[in-house]
Amino acid sequence: MSDTSPRKTALDATHRALGATMTDFAGWDMPLRYGSEREEHTAVRERAGLFDLSHMGEFTVSGREAAPFLDHALVGNMGSIGVGRARYTMICAEDGGILDDLIVYRPAESRYLVVANASNAQTVLDELNRRSEGFDTEVRDDREAYALLAVQGPASPRILASVTDADLDGLKYYAGLPGTVAGVEAMIARTGYTGEDGFELFVSPAQAPRLWKALLAAGAGEGLVPCGLACRDTLRLEAGMPLYGHELTASLTPFDAGLGRVVKFDKTANDGRFVGRDALAAASEKAGARPPRKLVGLVAEGRRVPRAGYAVVAGGEVIGEVTSGAPSPTVGKPIAMAYVDAAHAAPGTPGVGVDIRGSHEPYEVVALPFYKRRK
Structure with a gap:
């Protein structure tokens, strides 16, 4: 009999x-909250929070043809990523459907680190292996090689600077560099999923408990608190960041999701060919001619909370569907992201509501994101 119990991170x-x-x-035993998820959320917005993200999937792609291979396998222009930089991208099926959204780091000229969502990690690995045929490259499953910790929030640069000599001031958003943090070797990346400034630290699992303890100690005076997945979800929702399985699915193309900008048709590698190109070109043309449903923000006039799958209505007709919804500690009201018909997508469109258990609750259509940090 196979063991179906959840996997545990090094910080369990x-x-x-x-x-x-x-x-x-996604098959992992993860912290949902340590106390109040609202307090954890507010700590990240105002001070700092510490997250365990070791459930994410990491794959190293290396070799002479690593760049052209990734240009073939993914929709973005991976060959143009500078060494030490990172890029948000997607892996799509031949029909253009999104299989996952990814962050790809380029720590060396012929080496990339592909980071996938936990729920799609095996799918991404299988697709990378399948698509690597004919390229002089190696795809290595490094999920056991990394623990991933994140320090997020306005105080995060000061906290991290107190335990590392790495040049954080010179580290741009979507960039990474090797360094030592509290005596632990790490790849330090200025990335995150909260809408705040912050860092993600890729380290050996054996060193993760030591680093976690050191970061909590370093951040004690700054109000750093451990944070679970619940507040990570409300933070990313306020920041208008998509979540796979909600705003992104295999039945949607990047153009359907309003993220067509990640698809680069002007790639020069492989004569400009990449998996899903033809379907994505057609999706791009369709989106330009007659936009499909658009992803919008919704803010409640009342207190009832919308959830994924609830119908968005106007004039007695269903005009869309909620993809994510939650009470927003920052906005002070329930909020949601939803795909709605283009005719009802403009901010301020009157008469829009959400069907919450048979009651049509009024909502205001707003532009995303709900929250944007001051820089």
């Missing part, structure tokens, strides 16, 4: 010692 005992409420997420 640490989370339990802190009294975390644990949950099964």
Whole structure:
């Protein structure tokens, strides 16, 4: 009989010692919250939070043809990423459907680190392996090689600077560099999923508990708190960041999701060919001629919370569907992202509501994101 129990990160005992409420997420036992998710959310917005993201999938792509291979396998222009930089991109099926959204780092000229969502990690690995045929490149599953910790929030640069000599001031958004943090070797990336400034630290799993403890100690005076997945979700929702399985699915193309900018048709590698190109070109043309449903923000006039799958209505007709919804600590009202018919997508469109258990609750259509940090 196979073991179907959730996998545990290197910080599992640490989370339990802190009294975390644990949950099964994408086959991993992960901390949902340590106390109040609202307090954790507010800490990240105003001070700083510490996250365990070790459930993410990491794959190293290396070799002489690593760049042209990734240009073939993914929709973005991976060959143009500078060494030490990173890029948000997607892997799509031949029909243009999104299989996952990814961050790709380029730590060396002929080496890339592809980071996938936990729920899609095996799919991404299988597709990379399948698509690598004919290229002089190696795809290595490094999920066991990394633990991933994130320090997010306005105080995060000061906290991290107190435990590393790395040049954080020179580290741009979507860039990474090797360094030592509290005596632990790490790849330090200025990336995140909260809408705040912050860093993600790729380290050896064996060193993760030591680094977690050191970061909590370094951030004690700054109000750093451990944070779970619940507040990570409300933070990314306020920042208008898509979540796979909600705003992104295999039945949507990047153009359907309003993210057509990540698709680069002007790639020179492989004569400009990449997996899904023809379908994506057709989707681009369709989006330009007659936009499909658009992803918008919705802010409640009342207190009832919309959830994924709830119908968006106007004039007694269903005009869309909620993809993510939650109470927003920052906005102070329930908010949602939803795909709605283009005719109802303009901010301020009157008469829009959400069907919440048979009651049509009024909502204001707003532009995304709901929250944008001051720089």
